[in-house]
Amino acid sequence: MITEIKGNVMYFDGCSTVELAEKYGTPLYVYSENAILKECNEIKECFPDKYENTRVAYATKAFCSIAMCKIMEREGFCMDVVSGGELFTAIKAGFPAERIEFNGNNKLREELELAIEYGIGRIIIDGLQELHMIEEICKQKNKKINVLYRITPGVDSHTHNYITTGKKDSKFGIPLDADVIYPAVEAAINSPFVNFKGIHFHVGSQLFDNCSHLLALETTLQLVKKTKEKFDYDITELNIGGGFGVTYTDEQRKPYEYFVKPVMEKITEFFNQLGMERPAVVIEPGRSMVAEAGITLYKVGSIKEIKGIRKYVSIDGGMTDNIRPALYQAEYKGVIANKMDMPADDVVTVCGKCCETGDVLIKDGKFARAEQGDILAVLTTGAYGYSMASNYNKNPIPGVVLVKDGKSAEIIKKQSYEDMIERECYVEL
Numbered sequence: 001m002i003t004e005i006k007g008n009v010m011y012f013d014g015c016s017t018v019e020l021a022e023k024y025g026t027p028l029y030v031y032s033e034n035a036i037l038k039e040c041n042e043i044k045e046c047f048p049d050k051y052e053n054t055r056v057a058y059a060t061k062a063f064c065s066i067a068m069c070k071i072m073e074r075e076g077f078c079m080d081v082v083s084g085g086e087l088f089t090a091i092k093a094g095f096p097a098e099r100i101e102f103n104g105n106n107k108l109r110e111e112l113e114l115a116i117e118y119g120i121g122r123i124i125i126d127g128l129q130e131l132h133m134i135e136e137i138c139k140q141k142n143k144k145i146n147v148l149y150r151i152t153p154g155v156d157s158h159t160h161n162y163i164t165t166g167k168k169d170s171k172f173g174i175p176l177d178a179d180v181i182y183p184a185v186e187a188a189i190n191s192p193f194v195n196f197k198g199i200h201f202h203v204g205s206q207l208f209d210n211c212s213h214l215l216a217l218e219t220t221l222q223l224v225k226k227t228k229e230k231f232d233y234d235i236t237e238l239n240i241g242g243g244f245g246v247t248y249t250d251e252q253r254k255p256y257e258y259f260v261k262p263v264m265e266k267i268t269e270f271f272n273q274l275g276m277e278r279p280a281v282v283i284e285p286g287r288s289m290v291a292e293a294g295i296t297l298y299k300v301g302s303i304k305e306i307k308g309i310r311k312y313v314s315i316d317g318g319m320t321d322n323i324r325p326a327l328y329q330a331e332y333k334g335v336i337a338n339k340m341d342m343p344a345d346d347v348v349t350v351c352g353k354c355c356e357t358g359d360v361l362i363k364d365g366k367f368a369r370a371e372q373g374d375i376l377a378v379l380t381t382g383a384y385g386y387s388m389a390s391n392y393n394k395n396p397i398p399g400v401v402l403v404k405d406g407k408s409a410e411i412i413k414k415q416s417y418e419d420m421i422e423r424e425c426y427v428e429l
């Protein structure tokens with residue numbers, strides 16, 4: 001069990017959350033290595049270990065750090081990066097360049113130059129303009145790189161509007177209009193500077209239904225068939241993105257198998273019928289690999305009861321370390337980590353310390369009766385928490401601790417006030 005209760009205290013991967021808060025200070029992100037490994041094993045079992053020529057590329061945007069890159073390296077995963085910064089982190093962590101795939105709708109020339117210089121495994125191209133930029137760089141550097149095209153499959157997945165990515169009206173991917181996609185495919189096939197491997201799609205995030213993946217796949221397979229007919233060219237790789245939903249509150253999380261099995265069946269059947277070899281298949285999970293492996297610890301501060309309306313419990317962090325409730329109305333569960341033996345029957349709203357009314361982490365949640373100094377743990381914060389943290393109100397970004405079997409180590413130092421102003425100055429003009 002990753003989360004346990006001993007006496008009145010919540011333990012996380014064998015560590016007392018109260019002791020962690022005391023030792024490292026709050027706010028604090030805590031990641032369980034065993035929980036990450038459990039995800040890795042679950043994925044491996046139903047995907048790369050089950051089907052030949054398949055790969056998992058962890059989408060580092062969910063949580064990007066040297067430590068996470070090292071774990072992914074050891075587990076044999078690939079990594080999907082979306083910026084020069086994520087790419088640099090992976091390389092600095094010693095992650096093999098050939099296992100890195102680069103996504104993004106507006107990759108900068110200098111980011112592409114870095115990627116090509118490092119010799120990464122794949123660039124997932126988001127438009128013809130990008131292909132031309134890659135060709136120029138490869139020509140200059142005398143290099144050739146593997147590429148895929150990210151298409152816009154025209155699928156409206158059922159999730160928050162801000163995290164659906166496959167709709168026709170989207171900044172991501174190449175539209176499937178015949179006069180757009182086929183010239184692009186032809187250009188990539190004929191380019192002496194790229195190896196055109198195949199097609200990528202990503203339909204959205206936090207999904208509980210496999211129908212968006214299957215619909216997008218159908219469209220992709222038609223494109224593969226047309227590419228064969230038109231250009232006599234065999235697509236050798238399909239990337240179906242990530243998006244696998246996790247349980248934050250009451251959602252029923254689906255196993256990876258629910259998503260990948262029908263996808264693999266459909267792909268296998270299609271290529272058998274066509275008499276073509278099945279391409280490599282890649283998935284890009286981000287959230288599902290780390291969300292449940294992470295919690296955030298806070299210290300309770302001011303408590304205000306507005307008679308007949310609401311009770312506010314303030315914590316020493318907030319939207320600066322978890323923007324998701326403010327940005328996507330995301331819901332979380334939390335506990336008073338030092339009062340696990342007490343009934344959670346007090347309905348309170350957990351709010352942050354920013355000067356924003358919307359700085360609320362949990363609205364009307366049930367908690368044990370909170371007092372100043374208690375340790376409040378917000379659960380399932382491992383994905384898109386730390387990675388979206390900000391310095392709003394000049395609040396320092398908290399540190400990150402990795403825990404495993406009762407041991408703990410700081411993997412990202414918390415920011416100090418000094419760190420925040422280090423790059424600032426005033427020049428009288």
Ligand SMILES: Cc1ncc(COP(=O)(O)O)c(C=O)c1O
Pocket residue numbers: 059062080103165202204205206241242243244284285286287288
């Ligand atoms: C291209 C791409 N791949 C993978 C992911 C990871 O998605 P998730 O964290 O939902 O698994 C995203 C983010 O939504 C993405 O845009």
Ligand SMILES: N[C@@H](CCCC[NH3+])C(=O)O
Pocket residue numbers: 061163165205206324328383384
């Ligand atoms: N940041 C989003 C997910 C982004 C998906 C990226 N394509 C979230 O917290 O849910």
